[in-house]
Amino acid sequence: MPLRNKKPIIAVLGMTCCEGCRVAIVDLGERFLKLAGHIIVGDFPFIQEHAKKKSFDLTFIEGTPILPSQIEEIKEIRRRSKVLVPIGACACLGGIQEIKNYRGDKENCLQYVYKNVDQIANPDIKPISAYVPVDFELTGCPINKDELFEFTKKILAGDVFRVPQRPICYECQRKQNECLLQKGLPCIGPVILGGCGAPCPSVGYPCDGCRGPLQKTGKNFDNLKKILNNHGYNEREIEMITERFGGRDQIENKLKPQNTNENKN
Numbered sequence: 001m002p003l004r005n006k007k008p009i010i011a012v013l014g015m016t017c018c019e020g021c022r023v024a025i026v027d028l029g030e031r032f033l034k035l036a037g038h039i040i041v042g043d044f045p046f047i048q049e050h051a052k053k054k055s056f057d058l059t060f061i062e063g064t065p066i067l068p069s070q071i072e073e074i075k076e077i078r079r080r081s082k083v084l085v086p087i088g089a090c091a092c093l094g095g096i097q098e099i100k101n102y103r104g105d106k107e108n109c110l111q112y113v114y115k116n117v118d119q120i121a122n123p124d125i126k127p128i129s130a131y132v133p134v135d136f137e138l139t140g141c142p143i144n145k146d147e148l149f150e151f152t153k154k155i156l157a158g159d160v161f162r163v164p165q166r167p168i169c170y171e172c173q174r175k176q177n178e179c180l181l182q183k184g185l186p187c188i189g190p191v192i193l194g195g196c197g198a199p200c201p202s203v204g205y206p207c208d209g210c211r212g213p214l215q216k217t218g219k220n221f222d223n224l225k226k227i228l229n230n231h232g233y234n235e236r237e238i239e240m241i242t243e244r245f246g247g248r249d250q251i252e253n254k255l256k257p258q259n260t261n262e263n264k265n
């Protein structure tokens, strides 16, 4: 998916979410301004009032479609985008919103929150890739802005971008952190895709998987579960950790994350 246009048109759009991933893009600061000089900002409602363009070379999209109208909207955005890249745990995994799927009767959940539910649509929550084909995913909660910047530079140059398939433990151990899992804390870093720099275990908080799984987690996850069971965590407690960012189904290997564009060139 190389973009060799002189000034590619880039959009940054969003669905239901906290908008933190778009904030992370703006938080690139000077680098964002420099990048803006090499592209045409086609639509970025976060910083501009009106959309400038109808079709885009590259669209980043954060958030999750949670309404039937948003499901139609994402299909329309796909039609208008040469390259579509969901960003953040919400868009790539389902996000916190997806916890609803794992709580049994979702109508009950709705009634717990709203008094009158007659007019409220209540579809299952799914990542964007469940509705339309995507070209790449940059996950995390929020995204790693440096990773997005590098991705954008490579794509604009027509190069391949790959997220190395290394677990969080790789970065954690390079920082010489004391291993929280070995101390009996419920860290799922061994099956989670690295690239964030392991900020959570570095401050004593177990990784709970906002970047989603490595491409092959199957047996590793079974082994990790055994370790957690031995530390006294039951199945439900482990599920609740993997559900936190909506990634339980991906971690259990029912869906594959997409973090290389090499097959698209």
Ligand code: SF4
Binding pocket: 017, 018, 019, 020, 021, 022, 062, 063, 087, 088, 089, 090, 091, 095, 140, 141, 142, 143
């Ligand atoms: S992934 Fe996290 S930071 Fe990004 S939009 Fe979703 S909740 Fe917000």
Ligand code: SF4
Binding pocket: 168, 169, 170, 172, 173, 177, 178, 179, 180, 181, 182, 187, 188, 189, 190, 198, 201, 206, 207
């Ligand atoms: S603390 Fe977690 S991420 Fe770090 S090495 Fe141990 S298991 Fe891996």
Ligand code: SF4
Binding pocket: 140, 141, 168, 192, 193, 196, 197, 198, 199, 200, 201, 206, 207, 208, 209, 210, 211, 212
């Ligand atoms: S350490 Fe785990 S939870 Fe923390 S940012 Fe990285 S992937 Fe997300």
